[in-house]
Amino acid sequence: MEDTIFGKITRGDIPTEFVYEDEHCVAINDIHPMAPVHVLVIPRKPIPKLADATDEDQALLGHLMLAVGKITRQLGVSEGFRLVVNNGEGGGQTVFHLHLHILAGRDFDEASLARGIQG
Numbered sequence: 001m002e003d004t005i006f007g008k009i010t011r012g013d014i015p016t017e018f019v020y021e022d023e024h025c026v027a028i029n030d031i032h033p034m035a036p037v038h039v040l041v042i043p044r045k046p047i048p049k050l051a052d053a054t055d056e057d058q059a060l061l062g063h064l065m066l067a068v069g070k071i072t073r074q075l076g077v078s079e080g081f082r083l084v085v086n087n088g089e090g091g092g093q094t095v096f097h098l099h100l101h102i103l104a105g106r107d108f109d110e111a112s113l114a115r116g117i118q119g
């Protein structure tokens, strides 16, 4: 796949503050936050989009979910957050390196659920 800004960030080519990092993923603050807390969890492995993940990625996908738990506890928002994955252009994805959006610190009613991260 083509390199993306998230490839450069995860490799450290573009210096970025990591909210969290481990062997398999990093977490950064979104440059255009849609909520008071808007963190992106990015696997170091450059899978373009969720639908491209394979059985080989099963453990990694589970790892990302557990990282979300750790990050939200670290940020004090584990009792209320939304997790969003945009998949493909039709799903609003703009950076084609899989990432999870953690959004917290504002109300999420049913109508905003339908609108995704724009809320």
Ligand code: 5GP
Pocket (backbone or CB within 6 Å): 005, 028, 029, 030, 031, 032, 033, 040, 085, 086, 092, 093, 094, 095, 096
């Ligand atoms: P997508 O639309 O692909 O699901 O989400 C991409 C997200 O990455 C957007 O929310 C956008 O604001 C964020 N983003 C794009 N470029 C950068 C960057 O260079 N640094 C950071 N921290 N976030 C970025």
